Amino acid sequence: MGETARERGRRRGQGELEATVLTALHAAPGPVTAAWVRERLGGGLAYTTVVTILTRLLAKRAVTREKAGRSFVWTPAADAAGLAAHRMRQVLDNQSDRGTVLTRFVTGLTDDDEQLLRSLLTQTGEGGRDGGHDRAPHPATGTGSRTGSGTGTEAPGDDAEGKSD
């Protein structure tokens, strides 16, 4: 138990360290070395730790690096929020059952749901229009919402009524 607690603390520490290093990189005037980052952080970390964190950030595509002389210089690709977003996506994608743990605003739609939803949204007076301009790269959805609002308004409503009873 003690070990897992320590392990937990260590890993959370890593998450915070990654964010701190990224923030330091953002404050840098340009591409900087790991030594610069270490100095910027107050020298509390070992040089190898800083390099390890930078390498991990590189694997997450949160930073980029290029060769400058004998060492690398590092540039941030994402800020702390971007890194958090990246880590969150990993957590959510690994969690096939996330719907039961996290109260998500919306869940998945089947094709039938989508049809029904589009026809419902046209009732609110905005759905059809939004369906058009938000999804400009998807021409099929525009026509789908047209036909859905024209002919399908009654049928899906009755259908859902039947299902819920």
Place this chain on the structure above:
Amino acid sequence: MGFFVLLPLVLPLTSWPVARLAERRLHPRATTRLLVAAGVVLAACSTLCLGLLVVVGTAQLPGNPLPDAWSHPQVRAAVPYDEILGKAAIPALLALVTAGGVTVARHLRVRRRVRRALGGLPPSPVAVLPDSEPYAFALPGNRRTRARVVVTTSLLDALEPAERRALFAHERAHLTARHPLLLLLAELAAVANPFLRPLRTAVTFGVERWADEEAARIVGDRRMTARAVGKAALIARNGPPRSLPALAGAGQVPRRVQALLAPPPTARLWLPPTTAPGLVAGLAAWLAALGAALSALSSANAAVALVVILQAATPL
């Protein structure tokens, strides 16, 4: 105790009608609270009775640690089909205790990972993540961290300001009403007795409807809230493909939107609505409450009976 010990194992069936009917006829807050309360009582009684069967079953096993007198024929006579039921109850109880532990561990693990992912951000009540995948969820707090709402920029960009207010009101309603806890309880109940699975599905849907109603009340516009839910679902549809929880149940989002476009549900649960379907749903709610009460009585009866018999069988 006779068949009383078996009754709580099947009484969860009384929750089926209300789990099926209540969602659109009664107010989701009252319904969800009722469902969770009934589920917890039914699950606890069912588990208690399974435990009683385990005691009787274990006493029959050679080399068991229980007092020898507990395998007395009188004790075995107290349980119908004691040979089969007693022994079947042992692996069943072990399996459900394990599954319950796994469920709790999974909930805690997901929350921990989500908190860790947010580790580098300032501890604001809302965490906005720059991500092309549109999603939003409520993260409950713990002793060290406060509860917060996590939302991505792509979802916020797709919504108008008033719709964003509805989204945040919805997520905050989850947190203030402790919905994550209710979901965990409902899931544990479904683990304890598989007959409670429809109830868990109804609770999963019920907390979303409850938060929708809260959001609609706070922003003061049901259509606007319906639009926020619908638009968010449609843009999530166009996000990158991923495995979705089968549990989410097809049709949840359209039913939520439909309910928001309809007049607000009556908040009274015990005075059934005047319409016939409302009356049926009200009766279904009563049936579930009755089932829970009956389950509590039978399991209490069975527990007391077994204790009395065991005391009588134990030589002083």
